[in-house]
Amino acid sequence: MIVSKRRAIVTLAAGVVAASVLNPDKSKAEENSLQGSKYFVSRATARPKPKIGMLIFPGVTSLDLIGPQSVLAATSDIFLIWKNKNLLLSDSGLILKPDTTLEESPKNLDVLFVPGGPGQVEVMRDSDVLKFLADRGSRANYVTSVCTGALVLGAAGLLQGYKAGTHWAALSLLPLFGAKPVNERVVVDRNRLEHVH
Structure with missing residues (x-):
C-alpha cells in the first residue's frame, strides 16, 4: 500500500x-x-549565461559546429550568426539556419567561435564578416576556432602575434596572418584557443 x-x-x-x-x-x-x-527543455538558471557567438556560413563543416554547440547549449546562450537568416548548406549536406545576423549579434560576447569547412575560403574574402569578427573578437573574453576556422580568425586580424593551430594542410598559411603555427591538437595562447581534428 x-x-x-x-x-x-x-x-x-x-x-x-x-x-x-x-x-x-x-x-x-x-x-x-x-x-x-x-520537445525543447527549458533550463532555468539564477545567474546570467555566457554569450557565445558561433559564426556559421555556407560550406561549414557541420561536425566543427555541432559538437561544440551541443556541449555548450546547456549552459550558455548560443547565437548562430551569419549575414542573414536564410537556410544554408553545410559541407555534409546538413541544412542549418542562422538565428542572428551580424547586426543583431550582442556587442560583447564571452566567446567568439569560428568553425572550419571548405566555405571558409569565401568567408575570408568577405569584408563585412571580417570586420564583424575583428570587432567582436577585440572585446570577447575568448576567441576560438576549430580546424580551418583559424584561417578566418587570421584573415580578421585576430591571430597576429599569437600561437595558432589549424588543419595540417593549411598550417603553413598561418604566418601570412602574423600567427605562429603550432602543430598540436589543441593550441592555447592567452585567450586564443584552436582545436585541430
Missing part, C-alpha cells in the same frame, strides 16, 4: 515537472512553428 502511494506521488510529481519544463508557456509554444520545438 505504501509503495503504491509513493509510486503514485512520484508519477504525479514527474507529470507536473514534465508539463512545466516541456511546455512552460503554451502560447509561446504555439507561436513557434519550428518542428520539434515543443
